[in-house]
Amino acid sequence: MSDRAPGSPDGPTLLLVEDDEGTRREVARNLAAHGYRVVEAATAAQALVAWERDRPDLLLVDLGLPDRDGISVVRRVRREGTTPILVVSARGDEQVKVGALEAGADDYVTKPFGSAELHARIRAVLRRAGGQAADPVGVIHNGTVSLDPLSHQVHVGDHSLALTPREFRILEVLLREPGRLVTRGRILRAVWGEAYQDQDHYIHVYVSQVRRKIAALDPDGLLRDLILAEPGVGYRVRAA
Amino acid sequence: MDPVRLRSTLRAAVIVGGLLLATTLLIAFLEGPMGVDNAAMTYLLAVIGSAALLGWTAAAVTAVGAFLIYDLLFIEPRFTLTVDDSREWLTLLLLLVVGMVVAWLTGALRERADTATAREREAHALYQVSRVLATRTDTRSALPELESILARETGSGRAWITVAPGAGKDKRAKDAVPVDGRIPFSQGALRRRADDGRPEWVRLHQSAMLRRADADTVAWRVPIEVSRRTIGSVWVERPRTDGEPDVAATQLLSAAADQMGQAIEQDRLLVEARDAEIVRQGDALKSALLDSVSHDLRTPLASIRAAAGTLLDPDMQLSVEDRIASATAIDREAENLARLVANLLDLSRIEGGALATDQEIYELDDLLERSLERLRHRLAGRPVTVSVPTDLPPARVDAVLFDQVLTNLLENAAKYAPPDAPIAVSAAMAGPMVRVSVEDGGPGVPRAALPHLFDKFYRVQQRGDGSRPGTGIGLAVVRGLTEAMGGSVSARRSDLGGLAVDIDLPVAPRLESEPMAMADLARV
Numbered sequence: 001m002s003d004r005a006p007g008s009p010d011g012p013t014l015l016l017v018e019d020d021e022g023t024r025r026e027v028a029r030n031l032a033a034h035g036y037r038v039v040e041a042a043t044a045a046q047a048l049v050a051w052e053r054d055r056p057d058l059l060l061v062d063l064g065l066p067d068r069d070g071i072s073v074v075r076r077v078r079r080e081g082t083t084p085i086l087v088v089s090a091r092g093d094e095q096v097k098v099g100a101l102e103a104g105a106d107d108y109v110t111k112p113f114g115s116a117e118l119h120a121r122i123r124a125v126l127r128r129a130g131g132q133a134a135d136p137v138g139v140i141h142n143g144t145v146s147l148d149p150l151s152h153q154v155h156v157g158d159h160s161l162a163l164t165p166r167e168f169r170i171l172e173v174l175l176r177e178p179g180r181l182v183t184r185g186r187i188l189r190a191v192w193g194e195a196y197q198d199q200d201h202y203i204h205v206y207v208s209q210v211r212r213k214i215a216a217l218d219p220d221g222l223l224r225d226l227i228l229a230e231p232g233v234g235y236r237v238r239a240a
Numbered sequence: 241m242d243p244v245r246l247r248s249t250l251r252a253a254v255i256v257g258g259l260l261l262a263t264t265l266l267i268a269f270l271e272g273p274m275g276v277d278n279a280a281m282t283y284l285l286a287v288i289g290s291a292a293l294l295g296w297t298a299a300a301v302t303a304v305g306a307f308l309i310y311d312l313l314f315i316e317p318r319f320t321l322t323v324d325d326s327r328e329w330l331t332l333l334l335l336l337v338v339g340m341v342v343a344w345l346t347g348a349l350r351e352r353a354d355t356a357t358a359r360e361r362e363a364h365a366l367y368q369v370s371r372v373l374a375t376r377t378d379t380r381s382a383l384p385e386l387e388s389i390l391a392r393e394t395g396s397g398r399a400w401i402t403v404a405p406g407a408g409k410d411k412r413a414k415d416a417v418p419v420d421g422r423i424p425f426s427q428g429a430l431r432r433r434a435d436d437g438r439p440e441w442v443r444l445h446q447s448a449m450l451r452r453a454d455a456d457t458v459a460w461r462v463p464i465e466v467s468r469r470t471i472g473s474v475w476v477e478r479p480r481t482d483g484e485p486d487v488a489a490t491q492l493l494s495a496a497a498d499q500m501g502q503a504i505e506q507d508r509l510l511v512e513a514r515d516a517e518i519v520r521q522g523d524a525l526k527s528a529l530l531d532s533v534s535h536d537l538r539t540p541l542a543s544i545r546a547a548a549g550t551l552l553d554p555d556m557q558l559s560v561e562d563r564i565a566s567a568t569a570i571d572r573e574a575e576n577l578a579r580l581v582a583n584l585l586d587l588s589r590i591e592g593g594a595l596a597t598d599q600e601i602y603e604l605d606d607l608l609e610r611s612l613e614r615l616r617h618r619l620a621g622r623p624v625t626v627s628v629p630t631d632l633p634p635a636r637v638d639a640v641l642f643d644q645v646l647t648n649l650l651e652n653a654a655k656y657a658p659p660d661a662p663i664a665v666s667a668a669m670a671g672p673m674v675r676v677s678v679e680d681g682g683p684g685v686p687r688a689a690l691p692h693l694f695d696k697f698y699r700v701q702q703r704g705d706g707s708r709p710g711t712g713i714g715l716a717v718v719r720g721l722t723e724a725m726g727g728s729v730s731a732r733r734s735d736l737g738g739l740a741v742d743i744d745l746p747v748a749p750r751l752e753s754e755p756m757a758m759a760d761l762a763r764v
Contacts, residue, residue, distance in 0.1 A: 094598065094640055095598075112574065112578050114571065164753075184600075201600055201601045201748075202601050202634075202751050203600070204600055204601060204602045204603070204606070204634075204639075205601055205602070205603055205634050205751050206751075207606075208602070208603035208605075208606045211606065229606070229610055229639070231610070231639035231640045231642075231643050232598060232638070232639055232640040
């Protein structure tokens with residue numbers, strides 16, 4: 001059962017995959033009222049059919065589906081396309097969230113969520129789908145921070161930021177994907193390589209050091225929310 | 241006569257004969273070349289010898305033998321039993337009588353010594369059995385050790401113990417097939433005599449299928465009984481030629497079986513008592529849970545229904561502000577419910593042992609800042625201070641659980657302290673741990689309540705000041721989560737006047753500083 005909800009025909013199309021009918025109807029109504037075209041699906045099978053047929057601009061997938069694991073939907077969609085995927089999961093399932101993100105999901109929201117939070121996430125994921133992090137010469141900008149991967153220079157405003165090699169790599173990995181939730185595993189692979197060393201446990205300490213060094217050059221607190229932690233999952237750099 | 245007895249009788253005969261022969265030769269030497277008049281009493285040496293070596297029966301036989309040999313060989317006329325000289329009669333008679341007395345005395349002495357040794361050995365063996373049973377955690381796990389003690393002390397090839405699976409329940413022991421698949425082809429069993437209760441061995445007739453002519457061992461079975469029900473058996477396996485276990489071994493086996501029966505019965509009673517206690521505690525928990533949760537569940541539900549009713553009522557002329565107020569109330573109360581459910585789920589995960597932590601190394605000031613940021617709207621307007629020394633080493637925690645711990649503590653402080661009371665969060669080293677403290681300037685709790693604060697469903701008795709009662713869940717979750725992370729939690733009176741909760745967490749070594757050489761990275 002998948003039917004088109006009323007909505008502006010011009011808005012982005014969302015595929016909402018959720019097995020609980022009450023929740024699905026309510027969320028669909030809310031999204032439609034915000035100008036999205038909403039296609040609903042109650043099972044993984046319906047979701048894949050609807051995805052083939054309607055080619056939505058974004059998938060909103062609940063990970064607890066009756067017929068199949070929601071992650072299998074993520075994998076299938078990711079194998080065939082780059083459509084952004086937002087997964088919905090219960091609190092306390094951090095491992096499941098990490099699994100979905102590593103399988104190719106772009107972000108997650110935790111149930112129960114408020115509609116403001118959901119809209120913010122959807123907007124961020126959609127914006128990112130078209131966004132470009134680096135300028136033509138390859139320098140990455142985010143607010144007053146600029147990072148030049150070639151010269152290994154980081155500037156906060158006019159000040160040069162002194163980072164160790166690992167701190168630099170971590171910041172680079174995060175800044176390259178503004179707004180995207182980067183899992184701990186992805187940071188580890190990018191910075192330490194496949195062969196993790198002892199110090200991989202210190203990834204959070206490295207991130208703390210980066211934040212501290214940036215904060216020291218940011219007396220007005222403009223960059224306080226530059227790097228946000230998602231406990232148990234990973235880190236997110238605010239959208240540029 | 242069975243071969244075992246025959247063999248030991250032959251052995252005794254050889255010894256007695258040897259002793260008599262040796263003594264006879266000695267007497268012949270004494271009375272011949274040495275010219276001793278009457279050396280008959282030398283035979284007493286042989287009597288004493290056989291008494292010491294073989295016991296009193298053999299000594300008596302030796303005495304009689306000595307009497308006859310002396311008569312035949314040394315008294316005129318030789319080679320007849322006739323005695324000419326009446327004085328020689330006296331010698332012979334004395335030899336017989338003294339020989340018998342010596343035989344009896346020496347034999348009795350030897351038997352007593354033997355009995356004492358056997359008793360001591362049996363007592364020692366039984367002591368070992370008792371010690372194993374006394375230090376056991378449960379009887380079944382002690383069986384292998386008992387088996388080796390019994391095999392050693394009864395001189396058996398091997399010993400094994402079988403206990404019916406539901407021992408103590410009304411089940412008969414199904415232990416006819418012993419361990420490692422070897423079926424003893426011939427069996428003997430220990431029975432209690434009906435009249436005086438003394439144990440005796442009974443040979444069991446095996447079915448023709450099981451009996452095998454070449455079986456060279458016999459399994460002896462001692463039933464383990466609890467109030468006249470057989471719940472298992474002690475088995476010893478001995479070579480067929482060794483015959484049945486001797487008295488000492490039998491007593492040891494019988495006593496060991498009795499002790500094991502008692503131990504198994506104790507186990508059963510213990511398990512029953514524990515099961516009953518678990519059921520009782522479960523019931524108490526359920527009622528405490530219902531009692532404490534029902535209020536916190538009903539309150540937000542009532543608010544939600546009231547607000548939804550307002551929004552649904554077609555007769556009410558609602559301004560936009562009214563609608564927003566109702567929707568906000570629904571949102572806020574739903575959030576309260578979600579938090580309560582989250583805590584309940586945490587509690588059940590803690591109770592069920594299903595809590596897996598994902599501990600990594602974090603700078604605590606970052607974690608504290610994150611949690612406070614997330615809780616900002618709930619702590620709105622409260623003076624919250626955070627102090628963390630800059631040189632505090634990192635801690636090894638699960639960020640999600642730590643956030644939950646801190647959230648519960650801060651909400652607890654916000655719930656019980658008046659809106660303008662200060663809240664202080666601090667971190668410092670405390671011995672080998674790093675300590676996070678959350679303190680408030682509220683009314684605090686009575687000193688007597690401090691040790692119980694983290695007990696499940698424990699609620700401090702408040703004097704009717706209309707404050708919202710707690711569920712007794714939040715702090716129990718704090719303790720459960722902290723302990724899951726290898727930490728500990730304690731409560732004290734704060735210098736701010738209210739409650740202070742200290743969370744001690746495992747510390748991680750400081751990160752070695754990395755060289756700043758950016759040139760190393762020129763590969764990117």
